[in-house]
Amino acid sequence: MSGTGVINYGSGNFTSVWNALNYLDLEIHEVDSPEKMEGVDRLILPGVGAFPSAMDRLEHLGMIDAMQNEVIGNRKPLLGICIGMQVLADLGTEFHECRGLGYVAGTVRRFDSDQLGLPVPHMGWNELTILSDCPLFKRMSDSPSFYFVHSYRFEPKDSSSTVATCEYGEDFCACVQNEHIFGVQFHPEKSQHDGLTLLENFCGLS
Secondary structure (H helix, E strand, C coil): CCCEEEECCCCCCHHHHHHHHHHCCCCEEEECCHHHHCCCCEEEECCCCCHHHHHHHHHHCCHHHHHHHHHHHCCCCEEEECHHHHCCCCEECCCCCEECCCCCCEEEEECCHHHHCCCCCEEEEEEEEECCCCHHHCCCCCCCEEEEEECEEEEECCHHHEEEEEEECEEEEEEEEECCEEEECCEHHHCHHHHHHHHHHHHCCC
């Protein structure tokens, strides 16, 4: 077995991510148990919902130890989407403080609606500002557009981890990278041409 494994831990957007990858006619495999991570070349961690429940579910299924082996030990590329990006952080603050995977140093905090003067959650289409040469954004314009739905945002400890930003009252981190580990706050599976291009770019990584 090779190709891309999509981690199914009960997240609501697993099916939409799966369908987008299937539309691209890519080699994909459902990873619904830890042992299935071993046979794939790269991993996608989708996610909608709350940070603590995502971490609890990953822990319950034994996925965290398996990801440590495959992503950190064997250096398989990983793409986290929405909550899948947020749990890459050291710490989440939704409902209560909760430890994340710690793959990208930083903390996830809620948007301050009063400070922004804008409604939360942030929802809709927005352009990105690309800050560095990230392989996810190959074959795109300088300001690709993606679809967002979120109330919390990733605040990286090291600014160099932020490879793209988005503006919602102020600039926030829309994409992180730590070597072979990537996270996007938006939903590429719902973002039409740019989103499909990003998924295809990731699935071409070795």
